[in-house]
Amino acid sequence: MADDTRSRIQAIALDLFSEQGYDATSLREIAERLGVTKAALYYHFKSKEEIVESLTSDHVKRLDTLLEWAEGKEPTQAFRIEFLHRYMDNLNASQHLKIMKFIQQNQPAMKNMANAAKWRESLHKMVSVLAGEKASPTERMRMGLALFGLHASAMLLPEGEVSEQDRRQAALTVAEELITGSAGRAD
Template sequence: MDERRTDTRGQIREVALELFAEQGYEKTSLREIAERLGVTKAAVYYHYKTKEEIVGTLFDDLLAGIDEIVAWARERPRDVATRRELLRRYSALLAGRSTARMVRFLQESQTSFRELAAGAEMKKRLAELTGLLAEPGQSVAGQLRGRMSVIALHLGAFLDEGIEASEEERREAALEIALELAGD
């Protein structure tokens, strides 16, 4: 593939993600993405026919990363050590600017995202991931702790309003909380 085309596709994804995180999926148009990039709508349309197509490509790497973690965890015993390492790996996956914006987009555009194909895939992957955070026959409270540990990681990835800490400090604090929730 032409390197310029790949670079343009990447720029479109980054700008679209910025706009989705800032104003939501529904309120963002291909025209706004083009304007922010300083190109025509036709140039954006050449690479992506719809916003949904952009969203799908945005989440490909995140979904693949979750798949790797799930595959790893399935091969391990369902115990505290595996849960803790699963959370560490997921936290590392969430580290980084683009992923943090994707998580913010997920949190703030839940209604719109649920209706997209990428939303259904993300829901499925997160269900698999959180399912591995509970031992078979674990109490309801134990199962909820596993799910809440993932939410803690998501919040640590993007929630910075009123928290005076670096992105790394927030991520580490969120991981600490997630590990506490995962239990001993």
């Protein structure tokens, strides 16, 4: 039950942060939208920063699990494609698209949060895992753009313009083309 309440708080806070901005949203407003007292909210989170840190912390934990799975594996094409699919599953398991929108709209608030630095570090590790130790700058760039494409898919193919399934498939197709070096297929 506590995990469900925690998830509800995160979802509502994220919606409010995205609608109004981080600085313009108060804990009181989050509690009101939840239909609980501010004291009940404090039981789970003492501040807005704690809410945001919890959202990014959950994502960083999923990244750590993915990187543990990838540890020691050769960066073959099959491994890279499997990694992309697992990563996309991780993004879809979280409120990643909303979190990315929040980060984009509230960069000053995110700048100094501890998990933001961990997230950037994990992204660098993922590029290294996908590219391999002896990769050229071009190859590292290709791997990074493949990952970034998964992140940016919601901004490039906004909700309402395409279905979630079509957005996901388009993002994975482009990421796979970057990973494998094959492109030019018209859909």
